[in-house]
Amino acid sequence: xxxxxxxxxxxxxxxxxxxxxxxxxxxxxxxxxxxxxxxxxxxxxxxxxxxxxxxxxxxxxxxxxxxxxxxxxxxxxxxxxxxxxxxxxxxxxxxxxxxxxxxxxxxxxxxxxxxxxxxxxxxxxxxxxxxxxxxxxxxxxxxxxxxxxxxxxxxxxxxxxxxxxxxxxxxxxxxxxxxxxxxxxxxxxxxxxxxxxxxxxxxxxxxxxxxxxxxxxxxxxxxxxxxxxxxxxxxxxxxxxxxxxxxxxxxxxxxxxxxxxxxxxxxxxxxxxxxxxxxxxxxxxxxxxxxxxxxxxxxxxxxxxxxxxxxxxxxxxxxxxxxxxxxxxx
Amino acid sequence: xxxxxxxxxxxxxxxxxxxxxxxxxxxxxxxxxxxxxxxxxxxxxxxxxxxxxxxxxxxxxxxxxxxxxxxxxxxxxxxxxxxxxxxxxxxxxxxxxxxxxxxxxxxxxxxxxxxxxxxxxxxxxxxxxxxxxxxxxxxxxxxxxxxxxxxxxxxxxxxxxxxxxxxxxxxxxxxxxxxxxxxxxxxxxxxxxxxxxxxxxxxxxxxxxxxxxxxxxxxxxxxxxxxxxxxxxxxxxxxxxxxxxxxxxxxxxxxxxxxxxxxxxxxxxxxxxxxxxxxxxxxxxxxxxxxxxxxxxxxxxxxxxxxxxxxxxxxxxxxxxxxxxxxxxxxxxxxxxxxxxxxxxxxxxxxxxxxxxxxxxxxxxxxxxxxxxxxxxxxxxxxxxxxxxxxxxxxxxxxxxxxxxxxxxxxxxxxxxxxxxxxxxxxxxxxxxxxxxxxxxxxxxxxxxxxxxxxxxxxxxxxxxxxxxxxxxxxxxxxxxxxxxxxxxxxxxxxxxxxxxxx
Numbered sequence: 001x002x003x004x005x006x007x008x009x010x011x012x013x014x015x016x017x018x019x020x021x022x023x024x025x026x027x028x029x030x031x032x033x034x035x036x037x038x039x040x041x042x043x044x045x046x047x048x049x050x051x052x053x054x055x056x057x058x059x060x061x062x063x064x065x066x067x068x069x070x071x072x073x074x075x076x077x078x079x080x081x082x083x084x085x086x087x088x089x090x091x092x093x094x095x096x097x098x099x100x101x102x103x104x105x106x107x108x109x110x111x112x113x114x115x116x117x118x119x120x121x122x123x124x125x126x127x128x129x130x131x132x133x134x135x136x137x138x139x140x141x142x143x144x145x146x147x148x149x150x151x152x153x154x155x156x157x158x159x160x161x162x163x164x165x166x167x168x169x170x171x172x173x174x175x176x177x178x179x180x181x182x183x184x185x186x187x188x189x190x191x192x193x194x195x196x197x198x199x200x201x202x203x204x205x206x207x208x209x210x211x212x213x214x215x216x217x218x219x220x221x222x223x224x225x226x227x228x229x230x231x232x233x234x235x236x237x238x239x240x241x242x243x244x245x246x247x248x249x250x251x252x253x254x255x256x257x258x259x260x261x262x263x264x265x266x267x268x269x270x271x272x273x274x275x276x277x278x279x280x281x282x283x284x285x286x287x288x289x290x291x292x293x294x295x296x297x298x299x300x301x302x303x304x305x306x307x308x309x310x311x312x313x314x315x316x317x318x319x320x321x322x323x324x325x326x327x328x329x330x
Numbered sequence: 331x332x333x334x335x336x337x338x339x340x341x342x343x344x345x346x347x348x349x350x351x352x353x354x355x356x357x358x359x360x361x362x363x364x365x366x367x368x369x370x371x372x373x374x375x376x377x378x379x380x381x382x383x384x385x386x387x388x389x390x391x392x393x394x395x396x397x398x399x400x401x402x403x404x405x406x407x408x409x410x411x412x413x414x415x416x417x418x419x420x421x422x423x424x425x426x427x428x429x430x431x432x433x434x435x436x437x438x439x440x441x442x443x444x445x446x447x448x449x450x451x452x453x454x455x456x457x458x459x460x461x462x463x464x465x466x467x468x469x470x471x472x473x474x475x476x477x478x479x480x481x482x483x484x485x486x487x488x489x490x491x492x493x494x495x496x497x498x499x500x501x502x503x504x505x506x507x508x509x510x511x512x513x514x515x516x517x518x519x520x521x522x523x524x525x526x527x528x529x530x531x532x533x534x535x536x537x538x539x540x541x542x543x544x545x546x547x548x549x550x551x552x553x554x555x556x557x558x559x560x561x562x563x564x565x566x567x568x569x570x571x572x573x574x575x576x577x578x579x580x581x582x583x584x585x586x587x588x589x590x591x592x593x594x595x596x597x598x599x600x601x602x603x604x605x606x607x608x609x610x611x612x613x614x615x616x617x618x619x620x621x622x623x624x625x626x627x628x629x630x631x632x633x634x635x636x637x638x639x640x641x642x643x644x645x646x647x648x649x650x651x652x653x654x655x656x657x658x659x660x661x662x663x664x665x666x667x668x669x670x671x672x673x674x675x676x677x678x679x680x681x682x683x684x685x686x687x688x689x690x691x692x693x694x695x696x697x698x699x700x701x702x703x704x705x706x707x708x709x710x711x712x713x714x715x716x717x718x719x720x721x722x723x724x725x726x727x728x729x730x731x732x733x734x735x736x737x738x739x740x741x742x743x744x745x746x747x748x749x750x751x752x753x754x755x756x757x758x759x760x761x762x763x764x765x766x767x768x769x770x771x772x773x774x775x776x777x778x779x780x781x782x783x784x785x786x787x788x789x790x791x792x793x794x795x796x797x798x799x800x801x802x803x804x805x806x807x808x809x810x811x812x813x814x815x816x817x818x819x820x821x822x823x824x825x826x827x828x829x830x831x832x833x
Contacts, residue, residue, distance in 0.1 A: 005427075005471065183445040185437065188428070192436060195425035202423050203487075204408050204437045262427035 008256025033161030040167030052221030060261025061117035065124035067244035073226020078140035078236025103219020107212035132238035194261025344393035361526035371547035416488025426473035431455035478509035532623030563826035588612030597642035617796030618785035625805035626785035665743035678728035712741035789818035
């Protein structure tokens with residue numbers, strides 16, 4: 001019972017390793033640094049998005065706009081690099097400011113107008129997707145040499161795996177988020193909000209600042225994910241990453257975070273992402289399965305993990321002793 | 331406690347008006363360091379309003395609050411807490427998803443190099459809680475501990491943050507006996523540390539056991555402040571209820587009761603009602619008397635299965651009976667008119683006719699609708715029999731006056747032709763005329779051979795219709811009055827437990 005909040009995290013981690021072992025058993029080639037490196041590279045943008053989503057869901061909210069924000073970021077970068085001579089680093093800075101401010105604005109609307117996050121971020125989703133269309137309806141290729149240089153940066157591990165800078169960015173995002181969530185007052189306030197916003201307010205948590213920061217973090221990380229995605233595809237396309245927000249939510253939930261907020265770990269989200277990536281890799285290795293099997297398996301996993309959380313919650317509350325009087329008397 | 335020292339908190343002339351109501355009228359409250367001060371009064375006396383004015387949850391309309399001699403003007407609970415007034419409510423206002431230590435230190439966690447120092451926080455929390463007599467692991471989740479422990483953690487947080495005045499609003503309401511003692515030991519420690527503690531509760535026993543002084547409120551006014559060692563319990567009850575102990579009103583002779591209908595043995599529900607025995611006969615009205623929170627409604631709900639008893643046995647006409655939920659009770663021809671008709675009884679937007687047949691239809695099953703003519707007959711019959719005044723049967727029930735709503739609710743249950751009718755506060759919030767009619771109706775039903783259990787806070791009313799009165803205090807039966815022994819005075823005495831009730 002002591003570790004009841006960590007149990008879902010452990011279960012996710014164990015699930016990942018068991019699944020990976022099963023994959024290796026069937027396809028021994030999957031045990032290679034290439035597979036691991038590709039897991040990180042292919043899922044980098046989704047992982048970074050899911051980090052932001054973990055903040056939002058821990059606080060009891062939801063952010064449906066992130067998929068559109070990624071697409072907008074990609075199109076924005078592609079268009080600005082095509083039409084101006086601005087350096088990509090400057091363009092990165094501009095787009096990160098835009099997406100962070102956009103997230104903060106949604107957070108402010110959610111807090112001050114007391115609107116449900118679902119509706120506000122749904123509006124944000126349409127808004128960002130629409131803006132991406134306005135910039136360009138076509139897929140715009142990115143051919144800047146700085147992009148080529150960034151893409152050529154990798155560390156070649158023994159076994160041929162190429163660990164790229166985007167994968168590193170994702171891992172760094174997870175580490176930074178874990179520190180922020182567990183070792184700063186802001187992070188603990190995120191959990192407090194997720195426990196009960198009303199109680200948190202009564203206990204002196206700066207709810208306005210925290211809510212706005214949470215959605216700013218989610219928007220900013222979606223922007224970063226957009227940058228990573230543009231590096232990954234070398235293009236900006238307004239129809240890209242439709243539904244990515246749902247993949248991110250699925251990763252967070254599979255990672256053991258309670259959808260109602262207040263309980264969970266960003267490390268779980270990492271393994272949630274890895275499990276989803278592993279399923280895709282398995283399907284590639286198998287070669288005969290339709291890629292839709294990814295969705296089916298993720299659906300099944302999601303359902304299992306929700307059931308698991310329900311069961312754990314039930315088991316924990318059922319076992320609370322009525323009073324610890326004997327231990328407490330002095 | 332030393333009265334010659336200046337009060338730590340002195341509120342004078344506190345007034346609060348709500349539209350059409352004077353909630354607090356020129357109230358004075360003085361708290362001295364090292365005392366436990368009870369705030370007493372029936373519901374609606376103004377206890378909560380006073381507390382909310384002190385903590386800034388309400389802005390008061392008049393009066394001054396002096397804390398350590400300096401005027402303060404709290405605008406919200408956080409600012410009053412910063413000034414030195416901490417509050418703990420009945421429902422724990424902490425975060426169950428965080429650890430005990432984090433709940434203690436949220437917003438002021440110890441930090442090292444800008445990062446929260448978890449180890450130090452847990453160590454400090456352990457030391458703080460040890461002062462409250464708790465030896466527990468503060469790294470564990472708050473929700474892994476019982477409500478009593480959570481309540482004490484809430485107290486510890488409030489004291490750590492404020493440290494002068496601690497207001498406890500019904501902290502023991504959902505605790506059982508051992509837990510209450512644990513809570514008391516914590517409060518006594520705080521008292522020894524020189525804090526002024528305000529203790530609000532409906533349990534007079536707890537007040538007498540724990541508190542030094544009491545301020546008694548009634549209808550928004552202070553009736554008096556007394557040192558508890560110098561007053562009797564009867565005096566306090568009289569002050570709270572504001573009733574003169576007049577001679578007994580007329581009491582009818584109900585004659586011998588009929589056959590034994592329902593027999594309860596050791597009936598109890600943890601945290602709600604202590605074990606009790608009760609026999610109810612046909613043609614008998616059993617009154618349930620007691621102060622608010624004494625367990626009257628809980629008894630009614632336990633018998634009806636609304637909050638099912640977890641211990642004890644029941645026999646109906648000698649045959650064993652299980653009442654796990656209201657459906658089972660209704661099947662055995664029980665009926666319960668709940669206390670709060672607005673939230674538990676009427677369906678406001680449905681017509682009077684629909685409200686009346688609701689329970690009968692529910693018992694029939696929804697797939698066997700009552701014929702229209704039969705509905706009309708039943709509804710018309712009861713409207714006439716109970717003299718419910720309305721334009722027509724299609725009127726939404728919320729448009730009716732309180733008394734007529736209550737009668738329509740009664741009609742709903744009478745339509746199921748119950749053998750055993752439980753009425754919880756049948757006359758609350760209705761006018762004098764309707765009041766008399768409902769009392770007459772109870773008498774009529776009894777004469778027809780129905781068994782009734784009526785819980786009420788109106789002593790005169792209980793005296794008027796009860797064949798027997800069971801007196802409750804602190805969720806226990808403390809006495810039973812019969813025949814000539816029934817009078818408002820004897821009920822109040824029994825509540826105050828100054829003399830053993832004569833059976």
